[in-house]
Amino acid sequence: MPSKAKLVRKAPAPVSKVPESSTSPPNSPNWPALRPLLPISDLALVPLLADHILTIPHFWTNSLCKTYVTFLQTLPLVTTPGKPKRGDAVRVNDRHQIDDASFAEHLWRDTALKSLVEAAVIDGEALSATAKRELWGGEILGLNSNIRIYRYSKGQYFDQHYDDSNPLTFPSQNSTSPVAARTTWTLLLYLTAPTTGCRGGETVFYPDAPSKRAAAPAPIVAELEVGMALLHRHGRECLLHEGREVTAGEKWVIRSDLCVKR
Numbered sequence: 001m002p003s004k005a006k007l008v009r010k011a012p013a014p015v016s017k018v019p020e021s022s023t024s025p026p027n028s029p030n031w032p033a034l035r036p037l038l039p040i041s042d043l044a045l046v047p048l049l050a051d052h053i054l055t056i057p058h059f060w061t062n063s064l065c066k067t068y069v070t071f072l073q074t075l076p077l078v079t080t081p082g083k084p085k086r087g088d089a090v091r092v093n094d095r096h097q098i099d100d101a102s103f104a105e106h107l108w109r110d111t112a113l114k115s116l117v118e119a120a121v122i123d124g125e126a127l128s129a130t131a132k133r134e135l136w137g138g139e140i141l142g143l144n145s146n147i148r149i150y151r152y153s154k155g156q157y158f159d160q161h162y163d164d165s166n167p168l169t170f171p172s173q174n175s176t177s178p179v180a181a182r183t184t185w186t187l188l189l190y191l192t193a194p195t196t197g198c199r200g201g202e203t204v205f206y207p208d209a210p211s212k213r214a215a216a217p218a219p220i221v222a223e224l225e226v227g228m229a230l231l232h233r234h235g236r237e238c239l240l241h242e243g244r245e246v247t248a249g250e251k252w253v254i255r256s257d258l259c260v261k262r
């Protein structure tokens with residue numbers, strides 16, 4: 001007979017999840033914990049186009065991205081209906097959209113995002129309070145609770161478009177009444193890249209020509225990198241942009257927006 005000790009099974013290690021809060025919707029997914037992450041000292045805002053496009057390489061680690069792709073595959077994704085509404089860009093991908101203020105808050109506070117955005121050190125220079133307000137479009141509150149998950153498979157893409165700034169109400173930290181807010185920058189977090197077998201899918205920006213007669217500047221290509229976050233200004237100052245067609249593998253993206261006080 002086996003000894004008692006041998007029969008005692010080790011309890012499975014608890015899977016730590018993003019803790020639920022009162023701001024989780026009833027159908028909130030069981031988001032995996034946001035770790036491992038690199039220390040903030042290893043991360044920085046890197047301009048791709050000054051004042052318009054900033055990236056944070058290695059914002060999420062490869063292993064966290066892998067955990068998320070596995071998890072996100074279990075969510076119900078909706079394939080874009082073939083014909084867009086009038087005025088809407090052609091988006092051909094599979095999407096899961098959820099209003100989840102709790103997850104948005106974790107993505108903001110439990111990662112380096114809040115610190116990097118609030119510190120706004122760009123090219124080694126810390127912006128003044130005024131320059132920060134100008135850059136972010138106001139007093140920063142956090143991330144839009146409207147979380148969008150995109151999966152692009154071979155042949156899928158997001159055609160050229162501009163992202164709108166949207167008015168919304170933001171859950172308040174210290175008072176019960178929500179704060180009037182608006183979105184000012186798009187956040188894209190890439191979970192896959194050529195290193196995971198995804199080809200194509202780059203986000204490409206088309207800056208306006210400086211004058212009618214001037215030639216259009218060269219497009220700016222954000223190459224996919226696993227765990228890289230990209231922020232770009234949207235609303236009135238949004239650059240025309242697209243998600244190029246994926247030609248192999250899958251492109252996975254988490255999208256939210258930076259919100260400021262209205």
Ligand SMILES: O=C(O)CCC(=O)C(=O)O
Binds near residue numbers: 186203243244253
């Ligand atoms: O997937 C991309 O690269 C672009 C996504 C995008 O433009 C959007 O969500 O508005």
Ligand SMILES: [Fe+2]
Binds near residue numbers: 162163
């Ligand atoms: Fe967009």
